[in-house]
Amino acid sequence: MVLVEAAEVARVFRECSGRAVATLTRRYRDLGLAEEAVQEAFVQALAHWPVEGLPPSPDGWIITTASRRALDHLRRESTRERRHEESQELYGPDEPTTPDEGPVIDDQLRLMFTCCHPSLSPDAQVALTLRLIAGLQTNEIARAFLVPETTMAQRLVRAKNKIRDAHIPYRVPAGEELPARLTWVLAAIYLVFNEGYVASDGEDLGRPDLANEAIRLARHVVALLPKEPEARGLLALLLLVESRRPARTAADGAMVVLAEQDRTQWDADLVAEGHALVRACLRENRPGPYQVQAAIQAVHADAARAEDTDWAQIVALYDHLLSLMPTPVVALNRAIAVAETGRVPEALALVDELALTGYHLFHATRADLLRRLGRRHEATDAYDAALRLTSNQAEARLLARRRAALAPPNG
């Protein structure tokens, strides 16, 4: 009889592998060794758990087993003997194998800052975070990012080699350095979410698995750094955006824009949690880009119908965001909000000033504004430009439908 299904082992592994890799990395000061040992512990778990049942503490079991495997490797490799002794001197022998929360949390946070070190490319940061913190297998990450498994494996190996060779430290940055470095961690999580929200190419609108992983990681950072409002802001932003997933896709697979979504389909639990976090951020009053973006989403979530949206409030929040993050994409979104307050010509003038001609949403926005101003020829051209630049099929279907809905120019 099978007491534990392989899928359950995989789930437990995903839950605790990040903790295990972090703990072993601290103990043995060798990320490669830690990861290998934890993988081997997982293979052992697959052999034991289905017949023996789940151990009382799966975390502890994985860490103990992985530690044993790591020590075996170290003993076998005499060149590593010295390093092992050093690590024992530094960290003391035989630490308790049941994870005790404090140090384990510190280990994971350290590892997260290592994975998101600014000296690694954003691609590598995202891949390492999913592999080492979220516990995804290399083939899962490769599938999520639509690259061959060998490509993803190489990317991970190269990044891990750089961590080892350049001696990227396992350390939570000190006080004044922390906010800047945290930005990188949050940005990596945001990239994971974005890729899950609107897949940059392919047939489906998004890959919910990646969005869920990003939310899990964001929750994790909030738990690890409860005093950082931007971490909470990011979590709130992700929850509020994710709450609309059920309403975002029409029966034909086309994307449904916010204004046309059936708001009763929004996930009320996610909205409530997001709102609570935004309120906590407001009380804290240490605003940052993620918190302001979350506040904007909260205003949308407040409106029972699209026409109830407080657009003046949203424009004000975009003004704030633009002062924190003066990018053309933020300016584009601000212009969209300006149009919604009824100032369409002003919005078009704002959009036309932006250097974003390579971005499909720039053209989609222009097309929409031109349509509302009755300038159909120009609107058609703008939809065409947007269609040429999007590689996501769900978005393309929406754009094509809007283009077709333009009444024929001058009858």
Added chain:
Amino acid sequence: MNQYLLTVHSVEGQPMPPKDAMTKMYADVSAFNETMRAKGVWVFAGGLHPPSSATVVRAKDGQFILTDGPFSEAKEHVGGFWVIKAPDLDAALEWAKKASVACGGPVEVRPFQEPPAS
């Protein structure tokens, strides 16, 4: 303690900065070197003559072939470098930031393969 190579690159054909700027740069780099020596970070450093002054030596079948000019066909060449001691990359990057300010250009940080024997 680990060692890192900090390199400064010159781009071919790029005009030299004006004399005042050069004087200031030399003074800044020299002060930076002093700071590193005082902190026990400094191992070695040097500025190089232009790549056109380089000669490439190649051993082949017991013969030596000499060629004029830099080895790399790239447009960027190493113009100067530091070798420093640092406990980890973060510490090395802090010194690289100061180096970049002193020399007024980008600085590449690269780890040495093995820490020194001593």
